[in-house]
Amino acid sequence: MIPEPALRRLPWYLAYVGILRERNVEYVSSTQISRELKVDASQIAKDLSFLDIKGKTRIGYEVRLLEHKLEEFLGFKRQHRAVIVGAGSLGGALMQDSGLTRYGLEIVAGFDNDARLAGTRKHGLPVYDSSEIVERCREMQIGIGIITVPVEHAQSVADRLIEGGVKAIWNFTPIRISTPEDVVISNTSIYAHLAVMYNRMKG
């Protein structure tokens, strides 16, 4: 299994390779990627060894093939069905981010416990009452639950998503959530990033 730090670097390579493809560049070596992204060239070769691709001596990797293999390996080539719980400011924002589709995330519905939102549509997607999470997720065969509710509701929402059969939770709240071992949890606390930024700016 690929180690997480390597996995996190692959999207950098993908982004760079996409730029090269748009410029009609045909081949790229790990040395070139290294120069551009400031990652050690041997590290890059090692990271890419997890993919089913071989570079040619002195020429490097075929740009289009590398892009394809990276997208495939990263799971961006197929759609993963997801719901968002908490259709307020951040949740609503994510529902309208069409960029997510390009990275394999298909958001099919939102949930909210605000009675005024339930039953409406937001950016073309239906918004249901949060009390319907379990049955709706089962019915729609949802794999990923995205949580953008206030922190105090995060754990109970996660519990219901898991009861509804989701295999992964993408937690945007700044609170930690407990999940069974077979459920993947990914924390994206954008506010923690802000804190780090402010703190370093002081210096």
Add this chain to the structure above:
Amino acid sequence: MIPEPALRRLPWYLAYVGILRERNVEYVSSTQISRELKVDASQIAKDLSFLDIKGKTRIGYEVRLLEHKLEEFLGFKRQHRAVIVGAGSLGGALMQDSGLTRYGLEIVAGFDNDARLAGTRKHGLPVYDSSEIVERCREMQIGIGIITVPVEHAQSVADRLIEGGVKAIWNFTPIRISTPEDVVISNTSIYAHLAVMYNRMKG
């Protein structure tokens, strides 16, 4: 200076302490926080030692005071002026996320190189043409530049933001950006999080 891992844990404590305050709990010990957040209690005490607050033996920390000190330390108490470059799907989404204000981020304008967007308002904020980044940032005394443009424009946008005087770049693109040493760079690649999630779900 506080190490980054410690800094990243502080928002968890803040979120939990906020819940306790809403429940009218008056004191909390690091053992309690530890149980709830699954962080070692001695680690918590160490992390909180960077704050100007003392826990009382056997009682712990005063909840309201701890919340206040955490918010203050994390920089959430004062507003940091920011602009967003790339007022498309993710950028537009962030412009409407009012939650950011609560964490000290005041987005005052957006930029886009789409002539149809420039000159309009989005979620109440003015959108300017990207050619005006340098002068507008200087004029508005912007401290933080948020980048949500396509990857191929990320570096040139960063260069202009820095010329405009920003002290920190919040990069939402999956490409790495080079900045002078005195400019803070924070990478939030939400798509990399997706890749990690998909990959682990396979197993």
